[in-house]
Amino acid sequence: MDVIERVSRLARLDRPCLVVGERGTGKELIAARLHYLSRRWDRPFVAVNCAALSEDLLDSELFGHEAGAFTGARDRRIGRFERADGGTLLLDEVATASGRVQEKILRVVEYGEMERVGGGRTLRVDVRVIGATNVDLPAEVAAGRFRADLLDRLAFEVVTLPPLRARREDIMVLAQHFAVAMARELGRPLFAGFTQDAEAELVGHAWPGNVRELKNAVERAVARSPAEEPVAEIAIDPFESPHRLAEGRAAPAPAAVERPPAQLKAKVAGYERRLIAEALTAADGNGAAAARSLGLGYHRFRRLLAKHGLGQAAARAS
Numbered sequence: 001m002d003v004i005e006r007v008s009r010l011a012r013l014d015r016p017c018l019v020v021g022e023r024g025t026g027k028e029l030i031a032a033r034l035h036y037l038s039r040r041w042d043r044p045f046v047a048v049n050c051a052a053l054s055e056d057l058l059d060s061e062l063f064g065h066e067a068g069a070f071t072g073a074r075d076r077r078i079g080r081f082e083r084a085d086g087g088t089l090l091l092d093e094v095a096t097a098s099g100r101v102q103e104k105i106l107r108v109v110e111y112g113e114m115e116r117v118g119g120g121r122t123l124r125v126d127v128r129v130i131g132a133t134n135v136d137l138p139a140e141v142a143a144g145r146f147r148a149d150l151l152d153r154l155a156f157e158v159v160t161l162p163p164l165r166a167r168r169e170d171i172m173v174l175a176q177h178f179a180v181a182m183a184r185e186l187g188r189p190l191f192a193g194f195t196q197d198a199e200a201e202l203v204g205h206a207w208p209g210n211v212r213e214l215k216n217a218v219e220r221a222v223a224r225s226p227a228e229e230p231v232a233e234i235a236i237d238p239f240e241s242p243h244r245l246a247e248g249r250a251a252p253a254p255a256a257v258e259r260p261p262a263q264l265k266a267k268v269a270g271y272e273r274r275l276i277a278e279a280l281t282a283a284d285g286n287g288a289a290a291a292r293s294l295g296l297g298y299h300r301f302r303r304l305l306a307k308h309g310l311g312q313a314a315a316r317a318s
Contacts, residue, residue: 004033007159011037016109016154018094019132021161024210027132028092030159034130035088043087048080050101051093059101065117081114085125094131094154095140099147105129106150129154164207164214171203171214178215179231182222191222195232201288201298205236233299240297273308276301280310 010017011034019027019034028047035045050058064079080089091097097105108114109129113122131154140146164171175194183191194202198221207213217236225231275294283289291301304310 003030003159003161007033008037010034010157010159012039013157014039014128015156016129016131017157017159018137018154019130019159019161020134020137022134022163022208022210024207024212025161025163026211027134027161028090030161031088031090031130031132035128038088038128040087040128044084045088045090046080046084047090047092049092051096055098055101058097059104060117062101063104063114063116066119076116079114079116081108081125081127082123084127086127088128088130090130090132092132093134095133095135095137095146102147102150106147106153109150109153164210168203171207172199174211174214175202175218178218179222182219183227186223186227188227192228193230195230197287197298198231198234200286201234201236204288204292233302235299237297240299269308272304273310276304276308276310 007030017034019030021027031047032045035041048058048061053061060077060079062079062081064077064082067076091105094105104114108125108127112124112126114125115122137146137151137155141148141151172194176191179194180191202214202218209216213236216238217234220238221231221234224233224235276290279290279293280287283293287301287305288298291298294301296304
């Protein structure tokens, strides 16, 4: 809410700005808020992902081109700056733009002037530019990969979005929101909630993919759970499987393996059971915490609990 309030105030200032944050933190949503709460709200909001295009394609995409400007350019093309005239242009992953494209962006930000690729006529546009990035732009400037003068112009104000792990109090609020929306999409009359262990796993995960990763995990968990029961298992890693491919390749079929002696199997099972029981005790019966201490995924840990008959003990302890 602190970030939202700050962005709402910034929206009224007709200046360029930067939105900085890790992947999945919602940079494009913040850029949209900056646009729709500004005086430009009824004009175009245009976005382009600079990382998705080569230098020449990005140049043409941003500034347009004249017919015959290069091989295959049969018609004139209107670029994103012209399409955003009077409104806002979001340059997502702006740090990936080449030095040549950065120089042309600077001219638009500084003077409101541009030329189409292959054109000789100077065009004027009125565009508020918002840059978004997940890298340290001052470090990129120091390394010679980003223009200092462009950074100076874009950084009238910098909105840095905190990662989800830095605001754990928001995790269950967001998880509940995504879960209710998914239950509604599935045609369920209500969402039955999360179990205590599921909540602990959600709050305890680091979420390197931030809100996007959380949304996927919650929606997947709701879809896999019975409609009338609380969500008990969170499949954070959808690739987790005892048959997971090794380095993207199917493992070769093993040769015939000798069955281990029954005595050895019993000793291994006993040792495994003792490790799990000790981890549960150390975690005061918290299954998610015990799983993390053993370096296990929560679903695998629950399967081991069932295998060794420790599920009821864990439930009593928790």
